[in-house]
Amino acid sequence: MSAPAFDGTPVPAQLNGRAATPSSGARPGPFRLLTALYADTAMAEIFGEAATIDGWLRAELALTRAEAQVGVVTTADADALAAISTTDRIDRDLLWEQARNVGYPVLPLVRQLSGQLPEGPDGHIHWGATTQDVMDTGLVLQLVAAGDRMIEVITEFGDALAVQTKKHTNTVTAARTHAQQAVPTTFGTKLAVYLAQVARDLHRVQRAREEVRTLSLYGAGGTSAALGQDAAEVRRRMAEELHLQVDDVPWHVARDRLVEFGGALALAAGTAGRIAREVVDLSRTEIGELKEADGHHRGASSTMPQKANPISSEAILGFSSFAATLLPALHRALEAGHERAAGEWQIEWLVLPELACSAASAVALAAEIVRDLRVFEDVMRANLDADGGLVLAEAYMFKLAPQLGREHAHDVVYDAARAARQNGKTLQNAVADIAATDPAVKAATKTPITPEHYLGENERICDAALTQWANAKENQ
Numbered sequence: 001m002s003a004p005a006f007d008g009t010p011v012p013a014q015l016n017g018r019a020a021t022p023s024s025g026a027r028p029g030p031f032r033l034l035t036a037l038y039a040d041t042a043m044a045e046i047f048g049e050a051a052t053i054d055g056w057l058r059a060e061l062a063l064t065r066a067e068a069q070v071g072v073v074t075t076a077d078a079d080a081l082a083a084i085s086t087t088d089r090i091d092r093d094l095l096w097e098q099a100r101n102v103g104y105p106v107l108p109l110v111r112q113l114s115g116q117l118p119e120g121p122d123g124h125i126h127w128g129a130t131t132q133d134v135m136d137t138g139l140v141l142q143l144v145a146a147g148d149r150m151i152e153v154i155t156e157f158g159d160a161l162a163v164q165t166k167k168h169t170n171t172v173t174a175a176r177t178h179a180q181q182a183v184p185t186t187f188g189t190k191l192a193v194y195l196a197q198v199a200r201d202l203h204r205v206q207r208a209r210e211e212v213r214t215l216s217l218y219g220a221g222g223t224s225a226a227l228g229q230d231a232a233e234v235r236r237r238m239a240e241e242l243h244l245q246v247d248d249v250p251w252h253v254a255r256d257r258l259v260e261f262g263g264a265l266a267l268a269a270g271t272a273g274r275i276a277r278e279v280v281d282l283s284r285t286e287i288g289e290l291k292e293a294d295g296h297h298r299g300a301s302s303t304m305p306q307k308a309n310p311i312s313s314e315a316i317l318g319f320s321s322f323a324a325t326l327l328p329a330l331h332r333a334l335e336a337g338h339e340r341a342a343g344e345w346q347i348e349w350l351v352l353p354e355l356a357c358s359a360a361s362a363v364a365l366a367a368e369i370v371r372d373l374r375v376f377e378d379v380m381r382a383n384l385d386a387d388g389g390l391v392l393a394e395a396y397m398f399k400l401a402p403q404l405g406r407e408h409a410h411d412v413v414y415d416a417a418r419a420a421r422q423n424g425k426t427l428q429n430a431v432a433d434i435a436a437t438d439p440a441v442k443a444a445t446k447t448p449i450t451p452e453h454y455l456g457e458n459e460r461i462c463d464a465a466l467t468q469w470a471n472a473k474e475n476q
Contacts, residue, residue: 025093035357038315040153043360046145047353050087053095055138056109057085058242063134063217064125066237070230073124080121084113106131128219128227128234132252132340136216139352140244143261146356147209153360154202154268155473156367161195162469164188164370169462172451173289173380174391179281181391184384184451187375189458192465194275199465199472201268206476208264212257214247215239221339222250253336258348262330265359266323272366273320276313279369283310289380293372312369319362326355384451388426393417395454396431396445403440412441 026049035044045051061081068078090112098108106126114122126134169188174181217235218224224231232248239246251257282290292299292310301307330351336344384391393413400409416430423430428448435442 026096034315034318035361038312038319038361038365039357040149040360040364042152043146043149043357046142046149047357049092051142051145052138053087053090053092053109055141056106056134057087057090058141059134059137060110060113060125060129061085062137062238062241063129063234064127065241066234067127067230069237070233072227072230072234073127077121077124080117081113081125084116089113089116104131104135106134109134128224128231129217130220132345133217133219136252137242137244139348140213140216141242143258143352143356144209144213144244146265146360147205147212147261149360150205150265150268150356150363151202151209151476153363153367154198154205155476157272157363157370158195158198158202158469158472160367160370161191161198162466164373164375165191165195165462165465168375168377169459170455171375171377171380172384172455174384181384181387183394184391184454186455186458186462187377187380188462189455190278191370192462194271195465196468197271197274198268199468201264201271202472202476204264204267208257208261210245212261213244214251214257215242215244216250216252218250218252222252250339253339253341255333255336255344255348258352259327259330259334262327262352262355265355266327269320269323269359269362272316272362273324275366275370276310276316276320276362279313279373280310280317283313287379287383289376289383291374291376292369294374312365316362316365316369319358319365323355323358323362326351326358330355381451385426388420388424390417390420390427392427392449392451392454395449396427399449400441400444403444412438 061078064073064081065078067073068075090109095105095108095112098111099105102108110126113125117125165188167188168191169186171187172184173187173190175183175185175190215235215238217231217238219226219231224235227234235248236246279290279292281287283292291308292312294308299307299309299311301309329347333341333344333347333351336342393416396416397406397409397413400412403409404412412434413427413431416427416434419425419433420427420430425433431441431445435445
């Protein structure tokens with residue numbers, strides 16, 4: 001009996017120090033708060049229970065149809081299977097209960113299907129295939145759909161970045177190295193770097209999706225002996241049915257395509273994580289150059305009324321970091337030996353759905369924060385003067401270098417920067433003090449330098465990133 005909670009509702013026995021009796025059917029997984037709050041629901045559905053079973057059913061049906069076309073089974077066999085190949089015809093509780101005993105779900109799935117077929121067709125499904133053929137093909141169908149969804153969210157992310165890059169091409173701000181102001185740049189130039197990275201993410205996911213969309217049908221040991229001379233033609237026709245590609249060399253223990261796919265998703269999540277970190281850092285009270293979208297109680301604290309935390313960026317960092325930690329586990333699946341994995345395969349069952357869902361959630365949230373980002377241009381400009389204009393030190397050095405030589409110019413500006421900090425002056429005034437006694441410095445610094453005068457290739461960089469993004473979308 002369960003003890004009551006504080007509100008009087010029963011507490012599950014396992015939370016009261018006793019193990020609960022497991023129910024039949026699929027066992028529940030842990031509640032994931034981050035996923036519950038911010039998951040990309042489209043990706044979650046791709047890896048949901050119904051979609052997973054549907055992938056296996058599609059694989060079985062495509063196999064039987066391909067075999068009917070070749071003459072291994074009859075068209076009547078394929079038609080009979082088509083009439084019952086829907087997830088609502090599967091007793092899921094029974095499926096999972098029996099799968100726990102077998103270790104895999106395909107045998108009990110086939111038995112359920114056979115039990116609903118008339119005599120004759122009941123013995124002709126799953127002909128010449130093995131469990132991993134069906135499960136891997138079902139997985140491939142999910143990964144292709146996952147790739148499509150990732151392309152959608154990456155495109156949304158890139159489009160949002162493109163709008164902001166163009167808008168802020170000439171919005172002057174501080175470039176920061178080692179977390180300190182370095183030289184002037186523009187916010188658009190900063191975003192252009194992200195945009196080019198997202199263009200590469202799009203290409204990587206597209207390429208990985210094409211590689212992973214490969215049918216699996218190789219039989220018990222990879223030789224397709226059960227299908228004999230018809231194996232290659234059945235494989236080709238089954239692939240056509242499912243819009244997949246064919247590899248006549250078995251890959252059921254060569255998991256590199258899956259790892260490459262996971263890597264592409266993790267890289268895309270990493271890009272989202274990087275911009276989330278940028279937003280978190282630039283929205284610090286002491287910097288205040290950016291903020292996420294505003295809203296009543298958005299990012300609020302339960303005890304500090306003034307708080308408006310960058311909650312979407314924090315969620316992105318959770319998802320992207322988690323995605324990265326999953327890659328080593330996925331690489332362990334590459335250790336599968338002989339002609340069938342013995343435990344390595346099961347790693348993928350856990351990792352691939354979590355990786356895909358985390359990556360999609362991170363990138364979808366990144367698209368939202370960039371699209372709704374509040375950019376405080378006046379604060380960006382004011383912050384350039386926060387350290388007495390020392391952000392222009394390199395600019396002064398290279399203005400002096402033609403007359404003084406680079407190293408001497410470096411020393412002059414270095415001394416000016418130290419004096420400015422020690423005496424509470426601006427860099428411009430500190431340089432002017434030196435110029436008062438050094439004619440060469442005076443001649444070179446007649447005209448004051450402003451951040452707007454030292455932006456380098458900012459417009460070219462932004463234009464190049466926008467062009468790269470447009471090309472990446474065109475080549476989808």
